[in-house]
Amino acid sequence: MTASRQPMISPLACMRVAVLGLALAFGLKVARAETPADPRVLATAQVEEAQAYHVGTLAYLYGFPIVDLLQNLYRETQQVAGAPRAAPRAPINQFYRFRERVTPTTAGTLRAPNSDTLYLSGWFDLRDEPVIIRAPDTAGRYYTLAITDFYSEVQHVGRRTTGTAAQDFALVGPAFKGELPAGVHEIRVPTHQAWVLGRVLVKGANDLAAARSVLEGFHAIPLSQWQRGERVTPAATPLELVEPWQPTETLEFFAVLNWWLRDNPRVVGEEALRAQFDSVGFGPAGAFDLSRSSEATRRGLQRAIEDARAMLRAASRRPTADIRNGWIFPLALGRYGHDYLMRATVAFGGYANLPEETVYAALTGDSRGQPLRGERAYTLRFPAGARPPVGAFWSLSAYQSKDFSLMPNALERYSIGDHSEGFRVAADGSFTVRLSRDPPRDPPRNRLRDRRENWLPVGEGPYYLILRLYEPGPSVLDGRYVPPQLEETSPP
Numbered sequence: 256m257t258a259s260r261q262p263m264i265s266p267l268a269c270m271r272v273a274v275l276g277l278a279l280a281f282g283l284k285v286a287r288a289e290t291p292a293d294p295r296v297l298a299t300a301q302v303e304e305a306q307a308y309h310v311g312t313l314a315y316l317y318g319f320p321i322v323d324l325l326q327n328l329y330r331e332t333q334q335v336a337g338a339p340r341a342a343p344r345a346p347i348n349q350f351y352r353f354r355e356r357v358t359p360t361t362a363g364t365l366r367a368p369n370s371d372t373l374y375l376s377g378w379f380d381l382r383d384e385p386v387i388i389r390a391p392d393t394a395g396r397y398y399t400l401a402i403t404d405f406y407s408e409v410q411h412v413g414r415r416t417t418g419t420a421a422q423d424f425a426l427v428g429p430a431f432k433g434e435l436p437a438g439v440h441e442i443r444v445p446t447h448q449a450w451v452l453g454r455v456l457v458k459g460a461n462d463l464a465a466a467r468s469v470l471e472g473f474h475a476i477p478l479s480q481w482q483r484g485e486r487v488t489p490a491a492t493p494l495e496l497v498e499p500w501q502p503t504e505t506l507e508f509f510a511v512l513n514w515w516l517r518d519n520p521r522v523v524g525e526e527a528l529r530a531q532f533d534s535v536g537f538g539p540a541g542a543f544d545l546s547r548s549s550e551a552t553r554r555g556l557q558r559a560i561e562d563a564r565a566m567l568r569a570a571s572r573r574p575t576a577d578i579r580n581g582w583i584f585p586l587a588l589g590r591y592g593h594d595y596l597m598r599a600t601v602a603f604g605g606y607a608n609l610p611e612e613t614v615y616a617a618l619t620g621d622s623r624g625q626p627l628r629g630e631r632a633y634t635l636r637f638p639a640g641a642r643p644p645v646g647a648f649w650s651l652s653a654y655q656s657k658d659f660s661l662m663p664n665a666l667e668r669y670s671i672g673d674h675s676e677g678f679r680v681a682a683d684g685s686f687t688v689r690l691s692r693d694p695p696r697d698p699p700r701n702r703l704r705d706r707r708e709n710w711l712p713v714g715e716g717p718y719y720l721i722l723r724l725y726e727p728g729p730s731v732l733d734g735r736y737v738p739p740q741l742e743e744t745s746p747p
Contacts, residue, residue, distance in 0.1 A: 391472025
C-alpha cells in the first residue's frame with residue numbers, strides 16, 4: 256500500500272482522516288545512536304522487545320475480530336484492485352444479496368458458508384445516524400438477521416425471535432441521542448460499525464424463485480431518508496477502485512487497532528487491559544506512530560503477530576469439552592465477554608450465530624481420529640425417533656480442512672438435510688446419509704433409507720463435517736442430544 260492510497264473505507268470521510276498517514280509509518284528505518292556495548296542500552300532494548308511481544312500477543316488476540324471485520328468491510332464495500340468484479344460487495348449502509356445458493360466459486364469472503372439459505376450481507380456505519388432495516392412478511396419461511404458488532408457480540412431478529420411478519424428495525428449506534436419513528440424496533444449496537452448477515456431458507460432448485468422474492472424484500476434505509484418517506488434501498492453509488500489491504504498480517508494491525516479503540520466507546524472493566532496497550536503505544540490514550548517506535552518494539556510486535564496467528568491456527572483445531580460421539584459442540588458462541596481467545600478463534604474460522612439460533616456441530620475425524628478423506632466411504636445412520644431436534648431444519652455440509660471452503664463435486668450438492676428436495680426417510684422415520692467421493696451403488700429395493708438420494712458428495716479430502724441445527728431444541732443445548740457416530744464402510 257502506498258501513501259497515495261487510503262487504507263480505510265473511502266465513503267466515510269471521518270475514517271479517511273483518522274487513518275491518513277498510516278501507510279507512511281511502515282518500512283521506515285529509525286535512525287538511533289545506540290551503542291551495543293552499553294549494557295543499559297541492551298537492557299532497555301530487551302525490556303522493550305519483551306514487553307511489545309507479550310502485550311502485542313494479547314492485543315492481537317483481543318483485536319483480531321475488530322481488525323478482521325474492518326478488513327472485510329474494506330473489501331466488500333469497495334472495488335479492490337485485482338479482485339473479481341463479481342465478488343460480493345455493496346456500498347456502506349446497503350445490502351448485497353446473494354441471489355444464488357453459495358458454491359465453492361461464489362462464496363467470496365464467507366468462511367464455511369452453507370448452501371441451505373440465500374445470504375444477505377451489509378456493512379453499516381452508525382456514527383452519523385441509525386439505519387432502518389425493512390424485513391418483509393416471509394409467510395413462515397425461516398429467516399434470521401445476525402447483527403454483529405465489532406466485538407463479535409451477536410443479536411438476532413427473525414423467525415425465532417421476532418416472527419415472520421413484516422417489520423422495521425433500527426440499527427442504533429452509541430452516539431445517537433434522538434428518537435426513532437413510531438413502530439420501529441430499536442436494536443442498540445455498542446460500536447460505530449456493525450455487520451448484518453441474513454439468511455433465508457431455500458429448499459432446492461424448485462424453491463429458488465420463491466426464496467429470491469423474499470430476499471428482495473429486505474431493505475436498508477438511513478434514518479434521514481426514512482423520515483423523508485423513502486422505504487426502499489437508495490440507488491447504489493459507484494464503488495471506488497482501491498488497492499488491496501490486509502492489516503491482519505502486518506504491523507499495520509496495531510495502528511488500525513489503535514485508531515479503532517480511540518474512535519469507539521471504552522468498555523467498562525477493560526481499563527487495566529487498555530493501560531497495557533498504552534504502555535507499548537497502541538492503546539487508546541494516544542495516536543500510535545510506528546515510525547517512532549524502537550527497533551526492539553517492532554521486533555517484539557512482529558513476533559507477537561506470528562505467534563498469535565499460530566495460536567489461533569492451533570486453537571481452531573482443538574476440541575471443546577462438549578464432544579458427543581465425536582461431534583464437537585461449540586456452544587459458547589456469539590457472547591464472549593472477556594474470553595478473547597475464544598472470540599478471536601471463532602472469528603479466525605468464520606463468524607457464528609448464537610447457539611439458540613443455530614448450533615454448528617463439527618466432526619473433524621473418524622472413529623480412530625484419522626482425517627476424513629474422499630476415497631473412503633462413510634455413513635450416518637439415524638434410527639427411528641432420532642431425528643435432530645430442531646424447530647426449523649437441519650443440514651449436513653462438508654468443508655475442505657485447509658481453507659474452510661465447500662467441496663466441489665459434479666453433482667453440485669453442497670449440503671443435505673430434511674429440507675432437501677428428494678431426501679428419503681423410511682416408513683419408521685429412520686434414515687441414512689452417505690458420504691463419499693464416488694456415487695454409492697444402488698442398494699436393494701427394500702432398503703429405501705439407503706438410496707443415493709441421501710448421498711452427500713465430497714472431494715479428495717481431508718475434510719470435516721458441520722451438522723447445522725437451526726432453532727435447536729433444549730436437548731441440543733443441554734447436552735442430551737447425541738448425533739450418531741460416523742461409520743466407515745466399504746468404498747462405493
